[in-house]
Amino acid sequence: MNHPPKKQALLEAAIELFAKDGFWQTTTASIAQEAGVATGTLFTYFPTKNDLIDELYLTIKREALAELQREPKLQGSFEAVFKEIHTRLLKWGSANPKKFLLMLQLRQGNQVSQRIHETIEDDWKEGYEWIKLGQQEGKLASFPTNLLLSIIHGHLEAVIQHNIQHNLSEKEVAEVATISSEILWRYLSPQSKSPQ
Amino acid sequence: MNHPPKKQALLEAAIELFAKDGFWQTTTASIAQEAGVATGTLFTYFPTKNDLIDELYLTIKREALAELQREPKLQGSFEAVFKEIHTRLLKWGSANPKKFLLMLQLRQGNQVSQRIHETIEDDWKEGYEWIKLGQQEGKLASFPTNLLLSIIHGHLEAVIQHNIQHNLSEKEVAEVATISSEILWRYLSPQSKSPQ
Amino acid sequence: MNHPPKKQALLEAAIELFAKDGFWQTTTASIAQEAGVATGTLFTYFPTKNDLIDELYLTIKREALAELQREPKLQGSFEAVFKEIHTRLLKWGSANPKKFLLMLQLRQGNQVSQRIHETIEDDWKEGYEWIKLGQQEGKLASFPTNLLLSIIHGHLEAVIQHNIQHNLSEKEVAEVATISSEILWRYLSPQSKSPQ
Amino acid sequence: MNHPPKKQALLEAAIELFAKDGFWQTTTASIAQEAGVATGTLFTYFPTKNDLIDELYLTIKREALAELQREPKLQGSFEAVFKEIHTRLLKWGSANPKKFLLMLQLRQGNQVSQRIHETIEDDWKEGYEWIKLGQQEGKLASFPTNLLLSIIHGHLEAVIQHNIQHNLSEKEVAEVATISSEILWRYLSPQSKSPQ
DNA sequence: TATGAATGAGAATTCATTCAT
């Protein structure tokens, strides 16, 4: 976010190459080359290749989070805010396919250290609490919060991956976002609203 | 499924180790050792490490598919069949966490060859057609079939991962399956059922 | 002593190169090359470069020890045995300059692991006990056994280094050995023998 | 001896670290850090790491030599001077274990350049001549001067190492020095004194 | 002089794969 230029270049090169070839097929030498620095320079900023991963993952996760904190502020009814969050994340993921897919890859591959997972959990704690509150106030279906989050996450991932795969334009993404948030909301509304 | 015993042992050892340490961190030597065979023997059955992956992925995918083909046959209304499919897959994934997580890992990591992806697509074609037919007959929401499938997939993944993470008992899994299939069905029913 | 041929070749190559260039200036690649095996082969026998050192040091120390155990058996008066031990070690070191100097280098450089030092101490324990007994029986000067051993060791080292540096012939070494063992014996005899 | 403060700090840091970890395991960066200066600063004073070694070795050797040149002046009979030299060196080594052991390490490891060895030989030439003269005048045993020096050296080393290892107090060192110089003198006196 | 980020040649070690038995 405010890295020294060479560090920034390394992170960007890593995103590019990891997304293209996968983490383990990408050598530190090629990252350095892509970033236009010497091989040793990488290790000035990241003591090991795994530290690079960790920082990369954290950086991307925080970039996604930043989407929710930027102007205009999230406001309005619970439903409105919920849909807006969904929309912003969906748009961010669709617009940043490399970062998004890399995030999935790193998570699935167990490459990210526990420490980083905890840091991120911490970052997103506010959101978690907001969802929980929504449930307590009867705005959201009452199944286990973790399951609820898993489902939201799974839904977002599925739709974003679909958008990326089909290479949708910004306008199309916006349309999908509207439909998708509508569906998700209906789907996660409290049971009372469900048809008998 | 009907492999020579050493081949079978190798596949099982690979599942164990890939799931634990990840594909790239697992050496062919360690797989052979875990399987109780010599290092060279692995290459008698799988010309390269990547061929092992391919076969493993295919085997697992077909094992999941077999769940849908086993007795009792799927039958009844479209809704009943849809829910049963969902339930069987969810139970299979929850009962086979290693295989399930490995499947995700291999898919995200771009490790599986194109050829295998095509083979699998072929295997599942029947299901794809069945979903499409359901849409045409107005049994399912009418958004793009691929998106629909992505969402189903994402939902299943989310719930299974949740089950695995929380280590649910078979009974609990059955309960979650009921709720989950109910929700998913409601969610993917044609728009007409949606609240105005 | 009874190593697989490639392991033996590696140990010999290592002696050659370590003695010539020093431990840290010698690369594992060059050792493998000198031994006529592939770079990886070294690591089949020695997990790390340090393990190679350890084994090398142990092997050399035991080779020296073997000099004392070979035929003809050590026998006769305490004095005769003492001188014979001194002579055999002195001859061995003078005849094996590379091994001898390497031994010194490894010991001084703190390269050998504690475990190996303990193993060696164990190997030589019998000798230690024999010296101690000699002291108790009044055959040797009564200062601290450890100091006594240090002095013997220091003397041997000094004379061997001198022989090596001056490149003495076998015959000359034999002469020096006689003088040297005479001096050392006189020097370490009990105080009573000393001039007032 | 009269170095700029940063240079002095670097030399001291180097002694500390070389003695602890060995020359090759110690990085120039760590020396600089220990000395509290920037990495680049080391190279202002020592063009290469090897130059640092050379200067260090020379400095230590001269420090030992200085022990013999300080007040009170060496005087009295040949025997008295011989014993006093021995005692001073023994005390210096025992009191400066890091420097002493480092000296041994550097010598054995072939780390010091030829140029420096020659310089030092020059420094100690006077002592060499004095010993030789002693031999000619029948004060010392008549075997080759070089061998004689080796033996003296070996003896000193053995005893100092023993003192260091057993962590003797200053008083104990003084006692050992007396015994040790007595022994050494007896040992190196001309043959006539030896028992028949 | 002093700094410390940057360099890049070099080194230890790994591991998929081969092949003689």
Next chain:
DNA sequence: TATGAATGAATTCTCATTCAT
């Protein structure tokens, strides 16, 4: 088929040294 020692290309990481400031 099965074995496992041997191979050697490839990779991560180190560190003495440089140089712009």
